[in-house]
Amino acid sequence: MSTDEGAGGPDGEDTRAFVLHPEIMNNRDRRPSGPALEEAVSLAAALPGLSVEGAEVVPLRTVHPGHLFGTGKMEELRLRIKAADVELVLIDGPVSPVQQRNLEKEWKVKILDRTGLILEIFADRARTREGVLQVELAALSYQRTRLVRAWTHLERQRGGLGFVGGPGETQIEADRRAIDEAITRIRRQLEKVTRTRALHRASRAKVPFPVVALVGYTNAGKSTLFNRLTGADVLAKDMLFATLDPTMRGVTLETGQKIILSDTVGFISDLPTQLVAAFRATLEEVLEADLILHVRDISHGETEAQKQDVVAIMNTLGVSEETPLIEVWNKLDRMDDAAREATETIAARSDDVMAISALSGHGVSDLVHVVTEALDGVRGAETLRVGFDEGRRRAWLFDQQVVTEERQDEDGWSLDVEWTARQRAAYGRL
Template identity: 50%
Template sequence: MEIFHDYEVGENCLLIDINFSSKPELNAELSELNGLVHAANWQISATVCAKRSLPDPKYFCGSGKLDEIKKIIDNNQIDLVVFNHAITPSQERNIEKALNCKVIDRTRLILEIFSQRAQTHEGKLQVELAQLNYVATRLVRGWTHLERQKGGIGMRGGPGETQLELDRRMLRQKIAQIEKRLEKVKKQRALSRTARQKNAVPTIAFVGYTNAGKSTLFNKLSGAQVLAKDQLFATLDPTLRKVIIPKLGEVVLSDTVGFIRNLPHNLVEAFHATLEEAIEADLLVHVIDYADEHHRAYIEQVHLVLEQIHAADKPIIQVYNKIDRLEDVKAHIIYHKDKPADVYLSAQTGQGIQFLYEAVAKYFNQQWLKGVLVLSTKHAKVRAELYQLGAVEKETISDSGEYQLALHIAKSDFDEICAHNKLELIAKFSHH
């Protein structure tokens, strides 16, 4: 069943951005829309900006503005209209009918880019799931040409309605199949993480606004060949690499999909399995394009997405990247008492990479406990929890029958076990 089609590379687009706030229009939002369209390999022929207090229920931008857009389309041989907003299926139908032109919204634009970028099996599954969920709300469009009047005795609708129900059922089945396959991927990831935890290998996830230089920094540290282009969503699939951090040892780095402003909630849900690397990581490295004048707004957007995926409380090293593009900014590190350090560097030139190594090593060396914990037999439940975490390296039994557990455990995990069992165990823990 052909539900949707991909748009062609090189299509001529008209961009529409409506400012619904009382604040001055943010050039950053329009700049990002331009970046998204270029990432889809389309050509921008014209841009229309407008202000409204509320979206028009029928045409989103209003009938007067639509007449203006129609003239621009006819004069410039435009193939595609792209809204920098989420529009409803009925608005999309009405606008297409009025303009006699293909119309997509911001969510569909991002899905187009994702479909071009996905390389791995998991990435392709997640794109397909997101597309199917999106199209499910717009399925009626495919059957508007069929009869909808009531039929004869016992009939509740015409053939179009019957076909529509069949396709909805097929969609639901397809979505269920993909969700099952993604659940398998999720379990495989969980097994890999458990193995890493048992080996006490710290995990670090790179997060950040798309195009901040995450993949360039990831490549610099790991020697990986992750695609690093000056383009939004250049990297979609997660990549994991083991690296050696000086004064610390082996860690696992993971590169995740870049975040953007107003990332649609359903896309966050669809890419939850990929973002799990950030959710489950011991430490996040938030890469920031320090040379971008809007970097403060982008930092806020990244924190909003981290809240959406329930990772906002993770410890974060903030990396201010691209200092090579700024005058009078040198590579340096700033330490804090209550949180990990901030690092200023250039992933492109390698300036300041040693400060990032230093910040990571300092964080984990402070936050990991290594030593022997002595437990009485009545605390067998605590012992079991420590084994489940993979924190026990060796165990002996004392002459008095107590457990002597050689541990290598994250302090946060140790604190959580103490709180969960309402115990104060640190007095029984001798550090090595």
């Protein structure tokens, strides 16, 4: 969402917001309330044009079907919200259309739930054509069942989704037929974009460098590591969802082998189901990766829970369990000496864990070495016969640096090679 149209007020001032994290006491799977509230505030801070004026955990024994909160708690919160003079309340959890409508009527403010906020952030971050279309499709799927506020963002050149305000926006009943027509139009556009991506993947397959995908919880430091390894200038901020669109760069390893490094959108707990489906196409590099680097913020108090969220989403996406994976324990620089030493000692006991600081560079060269060994480990040995009239195929093999020994006779060459399945398939297409 841009600052000139969206979250900001009519005079260009930030929208004053209040963050609530409902803690359902009878939910055994609930996250610890402190870190959950902290993450919710960070989500709000990731959206330009918002000013968080207050935040609190709201314990609930049961969920009220019509208002989410009970009568007494709702009145207590109304007074607090009024005192804070806020225009928007962000509720860190699901809010039904009925609950949203009733709370807005009682509190005289706009309500945005966790899904709506994440959609707004994604809309603000999307840069590629596919990213923009995927966000719009997810937003329309979300809006279809609830009151719609100026979904004309579809016609905008830029900006957010219009959930949190904007010039001339009014609360209107959803025109389902209009939304359905928009969904159909966007899906057609996405089909064209997807076909283009398929062509690009086919082109890359002809020069089949191994793909190494960076995945992890949002704000784990993936983009910082990506920049250090590639020398690129990807947005890397201490902010949730700093990277949305997948970014790919070539990297030459210490052996001279070239790889493609892919930086992907960060995962998060309770990721909206609309976005899991909508961004499946943008995560194809993860599905096809030869090696996955799972980057973790090892200094975070909820690092283990974040790991489980990432693993769950990868399973949902269909990432193969056979794909080699290295855990990268990042952000050692945020630890004191004793904690850092203990973390490195634990990591050193495992062959598939590396402890680093992408920010300072500590441990990154060791990580590159382990990546090189891991990629070599997925190579197979084979002997090929190449005739004198197949000079192009021979040159390709040497260019890929897969030849370990060559012998020549009167009919051509015998070449011993060590290569990946991807390289073997590409050779067969030459």
